[in-house]
Amino acid sequence: MAIEISQSNTNFKMLGKGQMIVILSLTKKAKDTIFVGDKNDTLNALMILLTRNTQWTDYTEEGILIITIRSSQQSHSVQSTASSSRILTQTSFPFRIRDILLSQCNTGYVYMLI
Numbered sequence: 001m002a003i004e005i006s007q008s009n010t011n012f013k014m015l016g017k018g019q020m021i022v023i024l025s026l027t028k029k030a031k032d033t034i035f036v037g038d039k040n041d042t043l044n045a046l047m048i049l050l051t052r053n054t055q056w057t058d059y060t061e062e063g064i065l066i067i068t069i070r071s072s073q074q075s076h077s078v079q080s081t082a083s084s085s086r087i088l089t090q091t092s093f094p095f096r097i098r099d100i101l102l103s104q105c106n107t108g109y110v111y112m113l114i
Helices: 017-025 039-051 055-067 076-082
Strands: 002-004 034-036
Touching: 017 039
Parallel strands: 002 034
Antiparallel strands: none
16 A cells, blocks of 8 residues: 655645554555655654644543652643642652552552552
């Protein structure tokens, strides 16, 4: 299968990552999918498409920000807005989750694995 994907030519511009999944699923082997057109334009279009945030990626990132402990990896603007709504913070829970031993007692515990 041959296809052209372009960032500069609107006739061959892709709108979503789902389109890329459909294109790749039309052949059994990746070598059977051929991209035609300018190589740099095709690579640029694929990079932009694959790194574009979607409603789903934004939703999952917000969920991760709510339960995260390590705020140093977040950007300053995101950290200031999300730190007040996070469940696990350095103040309320100063240990890394992996440093806590799991209880061997059978009186009833619930664990959340992420």
